[in-house]
Amino acid sequence: MEVCPSCFADTELKAFISASTTIENCKVCNAQNQPTMDLKELMDFFQELMDNYTPVDSGDSIKNKIQGNWSFFSDHQVAETILNYLLPKLNTSIHNANTPVDYIQEITNNYGYWETLKHELKWSHRFLSNLDQLLELGWDGFFNTQYRLTSNTTLFRARVHHRSGDQAYNHSEMYAPTRDYAKGGRANPLGIPYLYLCDNQETVLYEVRASYLDELSIASFKLKQNNEFVNIVDFTEDTPLFQPEMIQETIMGKLLREKVSKDLSKPMRRYDSEIEYIPTQYICEFIRIYTGASGVRFASSLHPSGKNIVIFNQDLLDCTQVDLHKVTTFQLNSSEF
Template sequence: MKVCPNCFADTELKSLISASTMIGDCTVCNTKEQPIMDIDEFKDFFQELIDNYIPTSEGENIKNKIQGNWSFFSDPQVAERILNFVIPEIDTEISNANSPVEYIEEILNNHGYWETLKNDLKWSNRFLLNIEQLLDLGWDGFFNTQYRLTPETCLFRARVHHQSGNDAYTEKDMYSPKRHFAKGGRANPSGIPYLYLCDNPETVLYEVRASYLDELSIASFQLKSHHEFVNIVDFTEDTPLFRPEMVRETIMAKLLRERISQDLSKPMRRYDSEIEYIPTQFICEFIRVYTGASGIRFASSLHPSGKNIVVFDQSLMDCTVVDLHKVTKFKLKSKEVI
């Protein structure tokens, strides 16, 4: 079986096949005159991949499970053709692409420990946690999806005015509160201020829950120019699955980050107890200490196309300008603020 780059959505595997010097017709998606490789060259990878699943009597089939978590193949039909060819050629109890499967116990226990950890932090062991358990699970290596924040990137922060007719806040006023006044948030504990930012000015309107006729100051922030870059752990990045000899670690890392990302993205409500934020506060400190990263990026639940960025040390950032805005349009149907 000959495959071409069009058979896959995984960026790493597409690049590898695209570099092939063999040109011909793909026997899977039937495209002509493409770089091609024999699927047998990836047999070891597929063996390593399929080893992470076990057959079950019911549930999601392996084709959909791989596609749902990774979008590894270009489409479900291609996935079925390739898996039905590969599975009989490797050592597995899984029959075909439509066999129901579940992850092996090692993977389930690894990302499932996040729920155990959350309960422990909230109700049992808050300050004397067994960090060695997390290191044994490999969590210190699971936050390597990082991007470089450079001085060229502009980020945004907003504050709603409590009275109309006031001037915009000063640049100094747009930073996080001083530590004595810093309340606990989704990422920071009480007394330890982090700087919460967004990647576009529209998202900040959602994050501060701006309403019709609200006046607010929107500030622009940039990394100070004497820093070439800082690393930010990215909970929004799609991780390529094609990482031979690291497939299991890649799967465990992605599933764990997805669980944590869901909790990070939950909107804060006025009546929420700060106890609910302790697990994500802990994981941010774990990331800061064990990865050396300067912050995190995660999806905004209030504005799906936007991203939130939390900078652990706000002294890294410059507030460059503050503009006064007034919300003059409000689309109730789509809940969009303009």
């Protein structure tokens, strides 16, 4: 069976097939005049992929499991066609595209340890946790989805004014609180300030929970010019599955990052206990020490199209501008007061 790049959504696999010199009409997805490749050339990859799943009595099918976690194929029909062709030719007990499966125990134990660690940090032992266990699980290598923050990128931070008619805060007041005033947050422990930023002004509005007619200062931040770039661990990046000889590590890393990202993105509520923040504070410190990254980026739960960026060392950035704004019915308007 011949397949083409349009059969898949995985960027790495699309690029791999696109390098083929054979140009034909694809009989799987009906794309015209495409580079095509015999599925036999992908048998080793799919064998390695199937080795990470095991049949179960009920649950998601192998087709839905792959698509749900990875959006690997272009659509479900293409997934079913390719899997039904390949599975009988592989050394696997997964019979067809609709066989219910789960991940093998080695994978579920790995990402499942996040829940165990959370419980231990909150209720058992906090300061002498088992770092050796995390390193044995390979977690120090699972936060490698990093992007480079450069001085060309503008990030934003807001402070809501407590009364109407005040002038905008000055630049120095838009940084994180000093350590004497730094409360514990999703990423930072009590007394250790991190700088919480957003990738656009609209997300900032949601993150500070600004209300109609609120007045606020919005600051722009950029990486200092003497820093060419810094690396940020990115919990929002789509991870390609097509990484031969690293498939199990790729799956483990993605599933773990999804677990951590979900907890990082939870909005802070007034009645939350600071104990709830300890696991994500811990993992951010683990990332800072074991990856050398300068911060983390994760999805905003309050504004789904926006991203939050936490910088561990705020001295890496300059506050370049502070603007005064007022919240109108559906938008943020700049205003002179």
